Amino acid sequence: MTLDPTDKKLLLLLQTDSKRTTKELSIKLNLSVTAVYERIKKLEREGIIDKYVVLLDKEKVGKGFIVFCHLKLIQHTKDFLTIFESQVTQLPEVLECYHVSGDYDYILKIVVKDMKAYREFLVTKLTTLHHIGSTQSTFMINEVKNTTIVTI
C-alpha cells in the first residue's frame, strides 16, 4: 500500500494527538469530514495504524527511574532463548526488550520508582530468570527526547 502526502500528514497529526476530531482534521487537510473518516478507516484496516493509546507522565505515576540493562545468556540454544523471552515479557517493569547483535544478547528498557526499587527488581525478578549469564545496568541521568512519532 502506498501512502500519499495527505495520508502522511494525517498520520503525523494522529501521532501527535489522536483526540483531534475528524472535523478538525478535515480543516487542516482541506478535505471533507467523510473523506478524512474513510482515510482513517483505511489506515486502521491496513494495520498501518496499530492502536490508539494514552501515554502517562512516568514521573507523576512514580515510574520515573529508567534503566537500560544489557544482558547475556549462558547458552544460546533456541529453547533457552524462547523461555527467557516469554519470561521477560511477563515482567511489567520491562517496557522494551530487544534481541540484539554485538557484545551482549539483549537490551532491556526498565521503568521503576527509584534506585531502591531497581535493586529489588534486579534481585528478586530479573536475575532469578533462568539461563542468565551477566547483566550490566546503565542509568538514565536525563531524558533528552522520547517520542512515539515515526516520521514517514
Place this chain on the structure above:
Amino acid sequence: MTLDPTDKKLLLLLQTDSKRTTKELSIKLNLSVTAVYERIKKLEREGIIDKYVVLLDKEKVGKGFIVFCHLKLIQHTKDFLTIFESQVTQLPEVLECYHVSGDYDYILKIVVKDMKAYREFLVTKLTTLHHIGSTQSTFMINEVKNTTIVTI
C-alpha cells in the same frame, strides 16, 4: 495526588486502548458514565494522562530497522551538552535519546528503513553533529517486547 484502585484500572484500560467509550469503561468499572468521565478529566487535569496518540506499525511504514547507538562526546562542558542535545532532538530518526551514566554519554534509539538507510543517517546526519567523540551501533535482531503500558 493519590490514585485509587479504580483510577489504576482505568489507566490500564486507557493505556491499552484509548478508543474505548466512557460507556464501555463504565461497564467494566461498575460506575456511571459521568463518574468515568469525571475521573478521566481529573487525570488529564493533573497531567497524569500526558497525551492521546496513535501508534503505527513500524514495519508497515518502512521503519522496521531499529538501532541502539551508544555515543560519547569529546568534551563534557555544559555548552557542548546543550548544543548536542538540541541538535539530536531535531532528528526525526531518533525516537529516544537519554543522557546516561557509565562508559558512554548517550544512548539513542533510532528507526530507519534498513541498514543502507542507517548508514546514510550515520554518515550524513549523526556524525556531522558537533563534539561527537565516538559511536557504537547495536542492531536489533528481534523485537521481544515493546509496550508503552506503565503498570502502576
Place this chain on the structure above:
DNA sequence: TCTGAAACATGCCAGGA
C-alpha cells in the same frame, strides 16, 4: 475517491444526593 446530509451514538454539563 470525494461531497453533503441525515441517523445515530457519545461527550459533556446541570442540578441534586
Place this chain on the structure above:
DNA sequence: TCCTGGCATGTTTCAGA
C-alpha cells in the same frame, strides 16, 4: 464523588457526483 437526564457535538452511513 457519585447519580440521572438532556442538549450539544461527535461519528458513521449512504446516495450521488
